[in-house]
Amino acid sequence: MSSTRLTRKAGPYALLVPAILVLVVGMAYPLGRQLVLSFHEFGRAQQFGQPAPWVGLDNYRELVTDRTMWTVIARSLAFCLVNASITMVVGTLVAVLMKRVATAPRLILQISMLLAWAMPVIAAMTAWQWLFDTRYGLVNWTLQKLGFNSFDGHNWLIDPLSFFFVASVIIIWMSVPFVAFTAYAALTQVSEETLEASHLDGATAIQRFRHIVYPTIKPVLTIVMLLQIVWDLRVFAQINFLQNVGGTPSETHLLGTYIYTLGIGQNDYGSASAMAMFVLVLTLALTFRYVRSLLKEEPR
């Protein structure tokens, strides 16, 4: 049988052609252009037909020396790490809780988390916009009822720190369900017998967690954390949405919205491309080992 498989040499390649074509046109070709563009000065003048001069690494030099770009990079990384960490901690705790409680409360919690997880991002953003609305929002109303009168007509998005607080609440709300379900699935793999035996042997709850539970769920948590970091770097939709609702864009840009403004807003495609290349390389570097590990079981 394997001999017929080997003789059909051209077959598999022909089957790959459509997929490769789509990926080349949709991804690889723009990527190549972007790389080239990032070595050129390409601004408004070039948009109107001027030749784009080759500037070598100037756009990249700007990336590390320009204050604004540097601020945006630092801000994005900080935002990403804070959100990913909180999401991981909350998600894992929710998973532990799901494991501990009786069936009925667990099912209720799971259905509720599924609902939040399934919400399309823009529908969810609209809901949160409404909840945090300055005049009629439920958040301000509740805070006022609790006695914080300064929240009457409070605008949550004007102050950058408050803007990022709202963004974080939304992103954590959206991301916790995935972490919770995955961690819960991992927790169910922990051997009950081992736990029981160690309990009888006098191990404390903390010892049992450290030596039995944690080693079992660690591989899953590592990958979820990695995915979370990558996903929290790509928060264009949420930030763009909130900026439109009422943030101060110049003070609240993260990588995605900054690239967008730089390129499509200001026509500075050279710098925007360099910044985009940075995001691309960062993502690929972060995920390289994970992707390679997925290949481990592939026959050669």
Add this chain to the structure above:
Amino acid sequence: MNARARLWGAVAIVLAIIWAFPVYWIFNSAFQPVEALRSPNPSFLPDFSASGFGRVFDESFVDSLKLSLTVTLLAIVAAVLCGFVAAVAISRFRFRGRRSFIFTVLAIQMIPPEALFISQYKMLNDWGLLNSVVGLGLLYTALILPFTVWMLRGFVDGIPIDLEEAAMTDGCSRTRAFFTITFPLLAPGLVASSVYGFLQAWNEYTLAVVVMDPSNRTLPLWLKGLTDVSNEAVDWPAVMAGATLVAAPVIILFMIVQNRMTSGMVGGAVKG
């Protein structure tokens, strides 16, 4: 039941309420008269005699619905067709470059739209495809294809090749054996990957903002546009009705495929 278990049960219920609340609030606010949402005190129960659905269901909604359906359908059909044949190749054949192809597909899946949309915008601009169904459809196909390949490949792997081989010893050609024996068994896989593609393309916002004009909106852009008026003028029951319309099909489909998507995303982790 001891006190401790009851306490944890209560914590779980409180968390459930917090997480479901924004979803409930959309639904509740969609069924309110406009005045109720502008009164000093919110109403916590829906009023089914009044709703924003009538006001939101206008021409611009229908236009956006048509656009979203066309682009989504185009992307699903293209991605599932291309993904299916590629999945067959990497699952049923062993050939040079196979691992590199799989590696590339998986790596591409990690690339955020933010890292490419500038040059995708310029590319479509040069080709005159900005603000077009074909342009956006192309980007969406490329966006959902990698995971489609990966997912379908799992389904093809799951069908034992012995069945095909048995048919071939009975005189079937390889292609015919595949289509009469294996293909029908793949129907659930094709459905699941179409649903996945639907969820991605239907919800997509980033590329739509970059590529489409305000005059030509997919549903997420349309929904966002409903609040793009001065704060006092926002018709919140209508906006929330719009959010309900956008979210309802997604939530239903999501509940159906959720299990498979979770296991697909971390499959490598659990196995390795």
